[in-house]
Amino acid sequence: xxxxxxxxxxxxxxxxxxxxxxxxxxxxxxxxxxxxxxxxxxxxxxxxxxxxxxxxxxxxxxxxxxxxxxxxxxxxxxxxxxxxxxxxxxxxxxxxxxxxxxxxxxxxxxxxxxxxxxxxxxxxxxxxxxxxxxxxxxxxxxxxxxxxxxxxxxxxxxxxxxxxxxxxxxxxxxxxxxxxxxxxxxxxxxxxxxxxxxxxxxxxxxxxxxxxxxxxxxxxxxxxxxxxxxxxxxxxxxxxxxx
Numbered sequence: 001x002x003x004x005x006x007x008x009x010x011x012x013x014x015x016x017x018x019x020x021x022x023x024x025x026x027x028x029x030x031x032x033x034x035x036x037x038x039x040x041x042x043x044x045x046x047x048x049x050x051x052x053x054x055x056x057x058x059x060x061x062x063x064x065x066x067x068x069x070x071x072x073x074x075x076x077x078x079x080x081x082x083x084x085x086x087x088x089x090x091x092x093x094x095x096x097x098x099x100x101x102x103x104x105x106x107x108x109x110x111x112x113x114x115x116x117x118x119x120x121x122x123x124x125x126x127x128x129x130x131x132x133x134x135x136x137x138x139x140x141x142x143x144x145x146x147x148x149x150x151x152x153x154x155x156x157x158x159x160x161x162x163x164x165x166x167x168x169x170x171x172x173x174x175x176x177x178x179x180x181x182x183x184x185x186x187x188x189x190x191x192x193x194x195x196x197x198x199x200x201x202x203x204x205x206x207x208x209x210x211x212x213x214x215x216x217x218x219x220x221x222x223x224x225x226x227x228x229x230x231x232x233x234x235x236x237x238x239x240x241x242x243x
Contacts, residue, residue: 012036012047012140021139024132025049029197031129032056036140038078039109041088044116047140048076048107049133072169073130080106080168082223082234083197084113087166098163103151103180104170108134109196111166115143119164124151142158153179161189168197171204180210184239194239199232209237217242 014025028034033052038045051057057074064206087110092098105123115121115138121135123134123146131148131162138146151157153176165188171177184194198205207217216239223234 017139025136041084041113046112049136052084061166076107077169078225078232079197079234080109083110085166087114100164101162105166108137115146121145122149124149156183163192166195171208174204177208196237200235
């Protein structure tokens with residue numbers, strides 16, 4: 001995969017947002033300090049609303065005391081960046097309008113990158129506040145028609161199946177592995193593809209793939225990124241139904 005540049009802390013004139021998203025932004029701003037990040041994907045630029053101060057979200061909690069309780073959605077992870085580049089380069093996005101569901105979308109970079117490439121995208125997550133961030137980011141990126149969905153993996157609603165399902169760093173708790181797999185089986189079209197991107201150190205990834213192996217053909221790719229924390233290796237898995 002091609003490395004692309006990520007630039008942070010991008011000033012933006014909020015007055016340029018549509019009225020509905022501007023109202024959402026102003027509502028969030030009463031609770032959090034806000035800024036925008038910018039992700040360059042091909043010729044497109046995705047603007048991502050995020051909190052400027054992590055402590056405002058943690059509210060005094062120790063993120064290392066219980067990793068399962070860490071609010072993963074507040075950060076743009078390297079895996080999400082890699083998945084963004086991949087989804088935006090998929091040829092079927094340009095060939096015909098295909099549907100894509102992002103699971104645990106968080107800041108929404110992969111789904112928004114896919115939308116910029118032509119996919120009909122639904123971003124999903126488990127809290128309304130996360131969806132509000134995604135709505136503002138979609139508008140700030142000049143995208144229209146991106147849908148958001150409140151999705152409980154343990155109690156998912158009935159939905160029409162999708163051509164593509166994608167998720168970055170979503171396999172962080174083992175108790176969610178089987179529910180996520182069940183959800184994928186329900187939501188993925190017979191000729192569809194599931195794309196997953198995770199840090200190579202994510203131990204639950206191999207456990208999920210072992211569960212999925214009975215029903216899916218699994219391929220894997222690898223991307224090494226240089227970051228301020230050193231090299232980070234991201235595994236990208238694609239899963240297709242077995243015939």
